[in-house]
Amino acid sequence: MFPNAPLFPERASAMAAEVDHLFFASLGIAAFFSLLIASFIVYLGTKYRRRSADEVGRPPRPESRATTVLEVTWSVVPLAILIGLFVWGARVYFAISRPPADATEFFVVGKQWMWKIQHPEGNREINELHVPIDRPIKLTMTSEDVIHSFFIPAFRIKQDVLPGRYTTLWFQADRPGTYHLFCAQYCGAEHSKMAGWVSVMEPHEYQAWLAGETGRRAPAASGADLFAAKACNTCHRPDTAARAPILAGLPGRPVRLQDGRTVIADDGYIRESILDPQARIVAGYQPIMPTFKDQLSEDDLIQLLTYIKSLRPPGDDPSPIAASAAPRASRRGARR
Amino acid sequence: MTGAHAETGAPPRTHYLNASYGIRSWLLTTDHKRIGILYLISVTFFFAIGGLMAVLIRLELATPQGDLFQADVYNRLFTMHGIMMIFFFLIPSIPAVLGNFLIPIMVGARDLAFPRLNLFSWYLFNLGGLFTIWALVHGGVDTGWTFYTPYSTTYANTHVIATALGIFIAGFSSILTGLNFVVTIHRMRAPGLTWFRLPLFVWSLYATSLIIILGTPVLAITLLLLAAERIVHVGIFDPALGGDPLLFQHLFWFYSHPAVYIMVLPAMGVVSEIVPAFARKKIFGYRFIAYASVALAVLSFLVWGHHMFVAGMSIYAATVFSALSMLVAVPSAVKVFNWTATLYQGSVSWETPMLYALGFIGLFTMGGLTGVMLATLGIDVHVHDTYFIIAHFHYIMVGGAIMGYLGGLHYWWPKITGKLYSRFWSRISAMVIFIGFNVTFFPQFILGYLGMPRRYHAYPPEFQVLNVMSSAGATILGVGYVIPLVYFIWSMRYGRDASSNPWGVVGLEWETTSPPPTENFETTPVVTRGPYEYPHRQEDPGAR
Numbered sequence: 077m078f079p080n081a082p083l084f085p086e087r088a089s090a091m092a093a094e095v096d097h098l099f100f101a102s103l104g105i106a107a108f109f110s111l112l113i114a115s116f117i118v119y120l121g122t123k124y125r126r127r128s129a130d131e132v133g134r135p136p137r138p139e140s141r142a143t144t145v146l147e148v149t150w151s152v153v154p155l156a157i158l159i160g161l162f163v164w165g166a167r168v169y170f171a172i173s174r175p176p177a178d179a180t181e182f183f184v185v186g187k188q189w190m191w192k193i194q195h196p197e198g199n200r201e202i203n204e205l206h207v208p209i210d211r212p213i214k215l216t217m218t219s220e221d222v223i224h225s226f227f228i229p230a231f232r233i234k235q236d237v238l239p240g241r242y243t244t245l246w247f248q249a250d251r252p253g254t255y256h257l258f259c260a261q262y263c264g265a266e267h268s269k270m271a272g273w274v275s276v277m278e279p280h281e282y283q284a285w286l287a288g289e290t291g292r293r294a295p296a297a298s299g300a301d302l303f304a305a306k307a308c309n310t311c312h313r314p315d316t317a318a319r320a321p322i323l324a325g326l327p328g329r330p331v332r333l334q335d336g337r338t339v340i341a342d343d344g345y346i347r348e349s350i351l352d353p354q355a356r357i358v359a360g361y362q363p364i365m366p367t368f369k370d371q372l373s374e375d376d377l378i379q380l381l382t383y384i385k386s387l388r389p390p391g392d393d394p395s396p397i398a399a400s401a402a403p404r405a406s407r408r409g410a411r412r
Numbered sequence: 413m414t415g416a417h418a419e420t421g422a423p424p425r426t427h428y429l430n431a432s433y434g435i436r437s438w439l440l441t442t443d444h445k446r447i448g449i450l451y452l453i454s455v456t457f458f459f460a461i462g463g464l465m466a467v468l469i470r471l472e473l474a475t476p477q478g479d480l481f482q483a484d485v486y487n488r489l490f491t492m493h494g495i496m497m498i499f500f501f502l503i504p505s506i507p508a509v510l511g512n513f514l515i516p517i518m519v520g521a522r523d524l525a526f527p528r529l530n531l532f533s534w535y536l537f538n539l540g541g542l543f544t545i546w547a548l549v550h551g552g553v554d555t556g557w558t559f560y561t562p563y564s565t566t567y568a569n570t571h572v573i574a575t576a577l578g579i580f581i582a583g584f585s586s587i588l589t590g591l592n593f594v595v596t597i598h599r600m601r602a603p604g605l606t607w608f609r610l611p612l613f614v615w616s617l618y619a620t621s622l623i624i625i626l627g628t629p630v631l632a633i634t635l636l637l638l639a640a641e642r643i644v645h646v647g648i649f650d651p652a653l654g655g656d657p658l659l660f661q662h663l664f665w666f667y668s669h670p671a672v673y674i675m676v677l678p679a680m681g682v683v684s685e686i687v688p689a690f691a692r693k694k695i696f697g698y699r700f701i702a703y704a705s706v707a708l709a710v711l712s713f714l715v716w717g718h719h720m721f722v723a724g725m726s727i728y729a730a731t732v733f734s735a736l737s738m739l740v741a742v743p744s745a746v747k748v749f750n751w752t753a754t755l756y757q758g759s760v761s762w763e764t765p766m767l768y769a770l771g772f773i774g775l776f777t778m779g780g781l782t783g784v785m786l787a788t789l790g791i792d793v794h795v796h797d798t799y800f801i802i803a804h805f806h807y808i809m810v811g812g813a814i815m816g817y818l819g820g821l822h823y824w825w826p827k828i829t830g831k832l833y834s835r836f837w838s839r840i841s842a843m844v845i846f847i848g849f850n851v852t853f854f855p856q857f858i859l860g861y862l863g864m865p866r867r868y869h870a871y872p873p874e875f876q877v878l879n880v881m882s883s884a885g886a887t888i889l890g891v892g893y894v895i896p897l898v899y900f901i902w903s904m905r906y907g908r909d910a911s912s913n914p915w916g917v918v919g920l921e922w923e924t925t926s927p928p929p930t931e932n933f934e935t936t937p938v939v940t941r942g943p944y945e946y947p948h949r950q951e952d953p954g955a956r
Binding site: 080081082083084085094095098099102103105106109110113114116117120121124125126127129130131132133134143146147150151154155158159161162164165166167168169170172173174188221222223225227229230232233234235236238239240241243256258259260261262263264265266267268269 | 417478483484487554556558560562563566567568650651652657658691692693694696697700721722723724727730731734735738739741742745746748749750752753755756757758759760761762770773774777778781782784785787788789790791792793794796797798858861862863865866867868869870871872873874875876877878916946947
């Protein structure tokens with residue numbers, strides 16, 4: 077009827093199909109019960125319609141066992157359906173929320189009113205995201221100001237993007253094309269303009285696209301420069317003069333703190349350790365690190381984070397970046 | 413009251429409306445019935461403002477380009493629409509208008525427990541409204557009714573504080589009304605009126621009052637913290653100041669989710685009165701409906717996290733909130749099934765209040781079932797913050813709460829004013845509202861699944877057809893709301909006088925005159941039976 081007015085969204089990932097199946101099942105249940113109630117109302121309302129002004133209803137059954145059985149039935153049957161939906165919904169949600177370990181990491185910084193995106197190869201784009209098909213992509217996202225939300229309807233995924241912390245989103249596109257990208261969390265005057273496109277490309281097209289940008293620099297390489305420029309390497313160094321924990325191999329590992337707690341050194345912890353080093357001190361070290369709050373932009377932090385994550389402890393295959401730009405880790409420190 | 417009943421009858425010589433005259437007698441009244449009317453005037457006014465905003469929003473959305481208003485004007489419009497409708501119409505509508513009028517009569521009391529506090533609540537409510545309107549007139553507020561931080565504390569440069577103060581003040585009016593109801597229901601029931609002889613309307617308002625008393629202070633605290641951060645930059649919510657933006661969302665929804673039940677439980681109470689009245693039959697499963705009200709009140713406090721599935725909360729917390737949210741559907745379903753079962757072997761009359769009540773059941777069912785879809789984690793990730801949410805909560809709020817409110821108003825109008833309104837026009841209006849509502853909001857479910865985000869001033873062109881449908885439906889809905897305004901006002905002057913029991917139903921409120929005397933009953937009634945004891949039709953063997 078209206079050629080340009082779709083009634084169902086495009087589907088461009090396997091996850092989207094999972095969500096759609098769940099949606100259709102619950103829609104079926106909703107439609108069934110809505111129609112059931114509506115038909116009962118119309119049927120009973122017509123069959124027992126009042127035929128004379130003073131007519132009254134038939135005597136109600138005394139509250140018998142049959143009544144209780146009925147009440148229990150129409151409580152338990154919905155409950156069983158609800159439990160089923162809950163379990164199915166939670167499974168899909170867990171799959172949406174947990175990126176696979178081999179996902180390629182992209183970075184997203186939201187600000188009023190644009191999305192700044194950086195590829196692992198260093199390419200940068202605004203309000204556009206080019207991705208290769210059939211490869212799991214993980215977005216690590218943060219905001220420079222208010223809360224935003226990264227929403228790609230064709231993948232059926234969405235995640236709020238918060239200032240002061242990292243959130244993640246992942247997908248694996250399976251159909252080439254161009255799809256809407258929206259900001260879904262109200263963020264001020266031009267909220268509805270904070271939108272763009274996700275382009276899913278064949279691998280060779282993607283490589284060509286990547287190569288098209290000149291002057292790009294991989295975030296880990298910029299991070300290495302920054303690491304030196306901010307003199308981080310005067311303390312975080314692999315030799316005996318180290319006055320701070322060795323960073324190679326740290327990300328993702330448990331860290332013992334001075335107060336006896338153990339935390340996982342995830343992105344959020346590393347971020348906090350840079351901006352507010354006194355918050356959680358590693359056991360065995362002095363709280364001597366100065367804060368870098370207000371000295372580093374969100375973008376700088378991402379470069380540093382990528383660099384730190386690219387460092388390999390001795391024994392691992394050295395990553396090319398770590399080999400070229402970072403002081404090599406010569407021996408493992410007394411990190412506890 | 414058995415058998416024959418008369419629709420019309422001579423009005424009593426004196427009643428609460430003509431007991432005294434003059435503006436002072438209204439502004440200084442402590443009569444719960446007059447205060448109910450004062451609230452009726454106030455909430456109608458706020459509804460008109462909120463409704464006007466809705467009209468302008470739908471007008472803007474008729475085209476994909478943001479061409480009618482500037483983006484920041486549009487943002488102020490939807491913010492004020494939400495604030496007006498939620499805090500100044502839906503929350504007070506049924507409790508403060510119908511509850512105020514009916515609770516003392518339904519429990520056989522002369523007035524609420526604290527009549528002066530009741531009047532004070534009305535003044536507080538209007539004072540809150542005035543602050544909000546002041547903010548509106550001086551440029552409005554653009555944070556959305558949800559006031560999410562750090563936008564509201566650090567980035568918005570509109571009248572956040574004035575609006576928040578307005579809501580803060582109105583909240584106290586709510587708390588005082590809730591307190592008044594709880595004390596009245598506990599302490600002032602007529603002799604013989606045991607808890608299980610109370611009308612279900614009273615049960616539902618009791619449950620509502622508990623939510624109001626326990627939840628509203630949390631909103632007040634949240635708004636104070638917001639003000640503290642905005643004015644003196646105490647770091648509470650803004651990460652730049654060392655705060656946590658999700659803390660605000662937890663606090664806000666800790667009140668604002670239960671607030672959904674503040675809005676819809678009273679409407680359920682109204683429906684629980686109308687359905688047995690117009691089926692002339694004892695309600696099916698009285699105790700189950702009563703317990704379901706209390707269960708909803710309790711569960712409403714445990715599900716706030718379902719507003720935050722994509723907010724950056726732990727996925728395990730989200731899982732727990734999803735499971736708890738599913739449970740809400742059980743007492744809701746119990747109510748719907750019991751109302752429907754009440755029709756069985758009744759004598760069903762399709763009078764206007766019944767049309768609204770049955771409309772409520774249908775629309776609330778759809779709203780509730782789409783709520784189940786939203787509680788399902790895997791679906792919510794996609795449709796969160798889209799028009800699917802907008803459609804869902806309008807099915808609950810407009811299809812549910814407003815249908816209930818209008819049904820109640822039509823049911824008790826002859827009691828409140830002593831006048832009958834046009835049967836023809838009221839039926840027309842009920843149908844126009846039902847159709848207009850569905851045409852407005854059903855397309856929004858489809859828009860939401862397509863991915864159209866909420867609070868968008870401009871949108872991609874492929875969403876236009878559905879948006880035009882929605883805007884067209886809003887026009888029908890708008891007409892549907894104007895018709896009752898006309899015939900209600902008309903009836904006050906030209907309507908025929910109602911008898912004390914024009915519908916031929918049971919209930920304490922129908923045993924006093926229409927309108928009731930100031931003291932409600934000439935002698936304190938003694939209650940000897942349940943609320944829906946209808947005389948039965950003689951058993952005939954050839955039963956239908």
